Amino acid sequence: MKIAVLSSHTSSLFWFRMDMMKDFVENGHTVIALGSEPETEWKEKFKKYNIDYRQLYVERNGINPFKDLKTLRCLYTFMKKEKPDKVFAYQAKTIVYGSIAAKITGVSEVYPLIAGLGSIFRGEGLKNKIVKSIMKIEYWIACKFSKKVFFQNQDDRNEFIQNGLLKGDKTVIINGSGVDLERFKPTPFPDEPAFLYIGRLIKDKGIMEYLEACKKIKEKHPKVRCLLVGPFDSNPSALKPDELEPYIESSVIEYFGEQTDVRPYISQCNTYILPSYHEGTPKTVLEAMAMGRPIITSDAPGCRETVNEGLNGYLIKVKDIKGLTNKMEYLINNPEIGKSMGQESAKIAREKYDVKVVNQSIIQTMGL
Structure with missing residues (x-):
């Protein structure tokens, strides 16, 4: 199968999702990774693991609707051309616009990962409240278009369910991103604290x-x-x-x-x-x-x-x-x-x- 993995932060994609993508490849699937940073910097790094990297236009922390529409258009163009069988997305903008683009182009299997609710979702103030209200609507749409939604803790899962963004039977709890126990092994403590x-x-x-x-x-x-x-x-x-x-x-x-x-x-x-x-x-x-x-x-x-x-x-x-x-x-x-x-x-x-x-x-x- 062809699997698209979407993120608004390329270095996070490379360091936090590489183990997962490598397992996809080892199971015989084709993986295309999409992130925000230039292909000239990252394409060869991903290629070492037999993963195709593409740059995606996305402004990670911006709230300009016209720039977000550009992100949606970019994802729509990608989905229409590549027609991935399944989409794994994490981080707010790629979850929201990735799921919408997939729905429009007929890609039916989207799996978002809610890896923590950020400062806007948990923050205070009038501006934050307005943005949070918009985000709730966007997450509701994303969850509606998704087959299953991954969460890394019960607090975030319960927050989504209590806010009516999705039903519990559509959720899957995983234990974080996991850790590679072959690379990270116990070492002696230093002499000084x-x-x-x-x-x-x-x-x-x-x-x-x-x-x-x-x-x-x-x-x-x-x-x-x-x-x-x-x-x-x-x-x-x-x-x-x-x-x-x-x-x-x-x-x-x-x-x-x-x-x-x-x-x-x-x-x-x-x-x-x-x-x-x-x-x-x-x-x-x-x-x-x-x-x-x-x-x-x-x-x-x-x-x-x-x-x-x-x-x-x-x-x-x-x-x-x-x-x-x-x-x-x-x-x-x-x-x-x-x-x-x-x-x-x-x-x-x-x-x-x-x-x-x-x-x-x-x-x-x-x-x-």
């Missing part, structure tokens, strides 16, 4: 809480390392370079930018931290768990599923800098507990988040 955050530098992911907690920790424990890996972003809540600079200059943070291989950085930490306000299921947390690290994350949708409180880490309240600082300090003072929690993390990753099991669930649902 170190904390790590990996992710886009956007405020909704709790980056400011991490920075401020690290500042407080470094005041009491100057030798503790606080590592930061991830790119700046175009999201409305993105951290600006000049906002990060004071933390770098004062040696609160060691900033390593965006990295294609995060394993060396996970190996340098004792504890992985993600104080996000909402997620689908955070892949970086799963990778840190597979490498045997305790987790401190938020008691928020998508995050709370990864932690058994006190067993493999701790859940803190959203935006709770004091709570985060206290848990960091506790693990500095109790390194053996951290190691024990790390072992539990690795066990949970093996039992629940193996990417092969997650992909098999997707393959079975899609009839591949």
Whole structure:
């Protein structure tokens, strides 16, 4: 079969969905991946895995209706020409306009993945309320045109059902994107305590809480390392370079930018931290768990599923800098507990988040 995989963010498509697409190819199917970034940068990277990459016009964070119509037209042209048998889409705009384009062109099998409800869906304010109302209508249309809808946590699934966007029998829960247990294996802890955050530098992911907690920790424990890996972003809540600079200059943070291989950085930490306000299921947390690290994350949708409180880490309240600082300090003072929690993390990753099991669930649902 011919399968189209749609995303509004090419690097996310490459790093977060590659295991799934490789399994599609290994099962004998043809895969065409569509993302927002130029073919000159990405075509050869995808080709190594026998996947055809095409650039799609999409403005990930914009709300200009004329630009969105251009995205719809681009997807319509693609669907009409390629006639894929099945479409897998994630991220809001490619889910909405991909499902509409598929319906218009007679492609009947569309499978969206709701990998977390973003800042607009959970935000406040009049403008946000208006955009959220529009998004609900768009998601209702997308779900209506879809055969099944994947969710990564119960909170997001329940939100859709309670808002009347779809019925429960049309939903499938999967355990995040899964983690490749062959690549991400437990490694020894460093001698000195170190904390790590990996992710886009956007405020909704709790980056400011991490920075401020690290500042407080470094005041009491100057030798503790606080590592930061991830790119700046175009999201409305993105951290600006000049906002990060004071933390770098004062040696609160060691900033390593965006990295294609995060394993060396996970190996340098004792504890992985993600104080996000909402997620689908955070892949970086799963990778840190597979490498045997305790987790401190938020008691928020998508995050709370990864932690058994006190067993493999701790859940803190959203935006709770004091709570985060206290848990960091506790693990500095109790390194053996951290190691024990790390072992539990690795066990949970093996039992629940193996990417092969997650992909098999997707393959079975899609009839591949």
